[in-house]
Amino acid sequence: MILQSRNKPKLLWLQSITCNGNTHSFLNHPELFSILSHFELVHHPVLESAYTLENVIKGEVPCDLLIVEGAFKEEGFLKSGVEVSSVLKKYADKAKYIISAGTCATFGGIFKENDPEEISGFCFDGEEKTPRYESYASKLISLPGCPIHPRWLSYLLLMIASGNKVPLDTLHRPVELYGYTVHTGCTRNEYFEWKIDAKQFGVKEGCLFYEQGCQGPYTRGSCNKILWNDTSSKTRVGTPCFGCTEPGFPQAGLYRTKTHMGIPATMPLGIPRRAYLTLTGVVKSFKIKRFTERLMEYDK
Amino acid sequence: MKIAEKKALKRESIIQTALQLFSANGFHKTTIPDIAAKLHMSVGNLYNYFSSKDILAQEIIKYTSEVLGEEIRKINMQDISAREKIRGIVTVYFTMAQEKPEMIEYFLRVYLSNREVFSDGCEGMVCVSGFITEIMIFFDDAVASGELRNQDFFSAFGLFMGYLGGMVFLKGEGVLPKEIEYYIDDISRNIYNALKA
Numbered sequence: 001m002i003l004q005s006r007n008k009p010k011l012l013w014l015q016s017i018t019c020n021g022n023t024h025s026f027l028n029h030p031e032l033f034s035i036l037s038h039f040e041l042v043h044h045p046v047l048e049s050a051y052t053l054e055n056v057i058k059g060e061v062p063c064d065l066l067i068v069e070g071a072f073k074e075e076g077f078l079k080s081g082v083e084v085s086s087v088l089k090k091y092a093d094k095a096k097y098i099i100s101a102g103t104c105a106t107f108g109g110i111f112k113e114n115d116p117e118e119i120s121g122f123c124f125d126g127e128e129k130t131p132r133y134e135s136y137a138s139k140l141i142s143l144p145g146c147p148i149h150p151r152w153l154s155y156l157l158l159m160i161a162s163g164n165k166v167p168l169d170t171l172h173r174p175v176e177l178y179g180y181t182v183h184t185g186c187t188r189n190e191y192f193e194w195k196i197d198a199k200q201f202g203v204k205e206g207c208l209f210y211e212q213g214c215q216g217p218y219t220r221g222s223c224n225k226i227l228w229n230d231t232s233s234k235t236r237v238g239t240p241c242f243g244c245t246e247p248g249f250p251q252a253g254l255y256r257t258k259t260h261m262g263i264p265a266t267m268p269l270g271i272p273r274r275a276y277l278t279l280t281g282v283v284k285s286f287k288i289k290r291f292t293e294r295l296m297e298y299d300k
Numbered sequence: 301m302k303i304a305e306k307k308a309l310k311r312e313s314i315i316q317t318a319l320q321l322f323s324a325n326g327f328h329k330t331t332i333p334d335i336a337a338k339l340h341m342s343v344g345n346l347y348n349y350f351s352s353k354d355i356l357a358q359e360i361i362k363y364t365s366e367v368l369g370e371e372i373r374k375i376n377m378q379d380i381s382a383r384e385k386i387r388g389i390v391t392v393y394f395t396m397a398q399e400k401p402e403m404i405e406y407f408l409r410v411y412l413s414n415r416e417v418f419s420d421g422c423e424g425m426v427c428v429s430g431f432i433t434e435i436m437i438f439f440d441d442a443v444a445s446g447e448l449r450n451q452d453f454f455s456a457f458g459l460f461m462g463y464l465g466g467m468v469f470l471k472g473e474g475v476l477p478k479e480i481e482y483y484i485d486d487i488s489r490n491i492y493n494a495l496k497a
Contacts, residue, residue: 260443262453263436273440278433285424 018070185224215243217268369430382442
């Protein structure tokens with residue numbers, strides 16, 4: 001096992017077009033240094049490491065595991081006068097694993113909005129494969145999220161450090177993390193089942209899917225299984241899921257559920273429209289007192 | 301024929317017969333012995349199929365809703381414009397009013413007029429979901445294609461079905477001067493013009 005070997009895998013974290021969000025998110029991991037102790041951190045944009053940016057640019061840094069943060073542009077994005085794409089290529093070629101950390105690095109994300117033709121993820125442009133995909137597919141692992149969930153990254157790093165195989169889906173996302181939708185584990189699921197809407201943000205009662213734009217039922221991610229700061233999630237506190245792990249992020253109208261005559265324009269993932277509408281019509285016929293009152297008022 | 305198939309056929313024949321009697325004579329004036337007598341079966345045996353008159357009435361509305369829903373589903377599956385689908389739905393509804401008037405009559409004169417019979421087990425859309433679902437799918441497709449205006453579901457639904465129900469009611473009262481098919485073109489155009497984008 002790699003974990004027991006004397007030579008730890010060499011971890012190189014490189015940034016392309018980024019807001020630093022994934023770096024900062026990972027810094028919030030409560031066991032950050034314990035996780036990193038399984039690796040030799042050869043370079044990181046904000047943590048102390050053995051090599052300088054100058055070493056990185058010259059291609060002198062060893063690399064087993066490359067973490068890419070930020071969106072990608074083939075030409076015209078320079079750091080220290082050097083095309084970032086050329087630096088990334090050097091290390092991507094020699095790495096055993098490439099992790100695209102965050103939605104920008106994976107699909108293009110927010111930065112792609114600025115120049116959809118030129119900016120993409122490292123191996124995916126939205127859902128489409130980029131020309132680099134074929135070269136790196138065998139070692140690519142996608143971790144979309146805006147920002148990345150620190151515990152998702154730590155899961156992956158520890159799996160790699162332990163020499164375990166990580167099952168991936170067609171977009172190279174770990175199935176253990178992205179096999180669920182954000183809807184899974186949402187504390188509002190009873191309200192979803194009985195079609196009770198939340199009428200405003202921040203309340204504990206009601207489902208945010210019908211009127212507040214929640215994308216939880218068709219967004220892959222474990223936000224309600226592996227909680228943020230080990231405490232909560234967007235939907236738990238009453239903010240709709242923005243679908244930030246999806247190739248189509250960011251969608252327009254984040255707080256609005258697109259409907260056709262009151263019918264959600266997009267069905268929950270994998271649910272046939274006819275079946276969903278049949279169930280919806282039936283459950284809406286029932287008025288359940290417990291769900292129509294504020295939690296603090298019920299049973300008083 | 302297997303016993304289960306025989307029972308299913310018998311069950312449907314009870315529904316058909318009760319549907320005709322309820323539609324013609326009303327829910328309260330029709331008794332279980334009336335239905336059993338018309339079917340040449342014993343009252344006791346009929347209760348083996350439906351445990352009460354209320355349950356039988358509820359099963360009938362589910363049955364009619366499924367039949368009508370299936371017809372509209374065929375229209376929904378066609379690759380035609382919303383305008384043509386509206387005409388298809390109007391035609392299906394009026395044809396049913398002509399050929400199986402008991403089905404529409406049952407909806408108008410039993411289901412809508414005896415709500416207490418349907419309050420426990422057929423609340424809201426529970427027993428008519430087969431039909432409502434297809435109307436929802438029609439609206440969803442028509443708005444997605446840009447042909448109909450996006451609006452509240454019930455505003456559109458009430459306009460569409462209220463109009464059709466009203467015409468069949470007038471027919472049932474014998475006050476329509478012409479056969480109901482005569483009105484299909486005008487009514488389809490009116491509905492389309494009211495709902496189009």
